[in-house]
């Protein structure tokens with residue numbers, strides 16, 4: 001499912017002293033099959049944007065009237081489509097949309113509530129299925145979801161989610177979202193609060209889900225390394241607008257602007273720039289593995305003596 005947003009605006013608490021313009025004319029297209037990143041400093045509108053994608057935040061019913069720039073340009077039309085779902089249309093089946101677009105919130109483990117892992121994961125399935133499912137169907141779907149997130153179903157199913165480790169809880173929470181087999185999976189800061197190994201494991205899991213389970217994966221992150229290591233393309237949000245949408249390696253050509261927006265560029269981008277200053281030109285795609293390969297290839301192509309001479313010249 002292709003996601004198309006055009007001229008999206010959103011204001012919290014309009015016409016009150018707490019009015020906050022969270023999205024100001026966001027236009028963004030995410031292609032089916034992408035592993036897409038959304039990055040931006042705190043308060044830039046990332047969560048507000050992704051909550052639109054499964055209808056958690058609805059477009060204002062009187063779009064035309066509420067749009068701030070209507071007077072200036074009446075030809076500007078707000079569009080929000082996820083595949084065939086038109087989110088600007090009040091008649092859209094939002095329940096079906098939520099089944100197709102899974103949303104994993106930040107720290108999803110805080111939302112576990114049921115007495116057992118099985119019940120917790122089954123909840124999402126029962127909630128979003130239009131037809132009544134048999135116990136066998138539910139069991140099979142829950143087992144598959146728990147197993148794909150890397151947990152042993154027979155060992156886990158009767159446990160209380162509260163007995164599990166932090167990493168296991170997060171996996172159960174993700175299972176509870178993917179159990180409906182959504183085509184699009186959106187995760188808000190999926191690696192937040194995890195140690196480096198935990199982060200790595202969660203990202204590996206998301207790639208596995210992207211290969212085997214959900215056509216499109218969208219992650220929100222503060223972490224440029226995470227975005228550059230994992231995403232096909234990324235959108236940079238700043239003050240409620242989209243500043244860039246680029247593959248990570250092209251994004252880092254704007255390192256200065258990114259830094260000015262309060263974003264850190266990946267370590268590999270800094271290293272490439274330090275090497276450039278020393279006369280060593282390597283073009284890396286900014287993943288750590290690629291950086292390492294390119295440095296090794298450079299070293300092999302330029303024997304030490306030559307490098308030393310080059311350095312002196």
Ligand SMILES: Nc1ncnc2c1ncn2[C@@H]1O[C@H](COP(=O)(O)OP(=O)(O)OP(=O)(O)O)[C@@H](O)[C@H]1O
Nearest residue numbers: 012020021022040041042043044045046047048049
């Ligand atoms: N429920 C809310 N009520 C009022 N204002 C809100 C609400 N949620 C967000 N905002 C405001 O809207 C703006 C965008 O917030 P949003 O949460 O979308 O940003 P974000 O990029 O996800 O930030 P973070 O990185 O901190 O999660 C901010 O100014 C924020 O304070």
Ligand SMILES: [Mg+2]
Nearest residue numbers: 046047048188
């Ligand atoms: Mg957020």
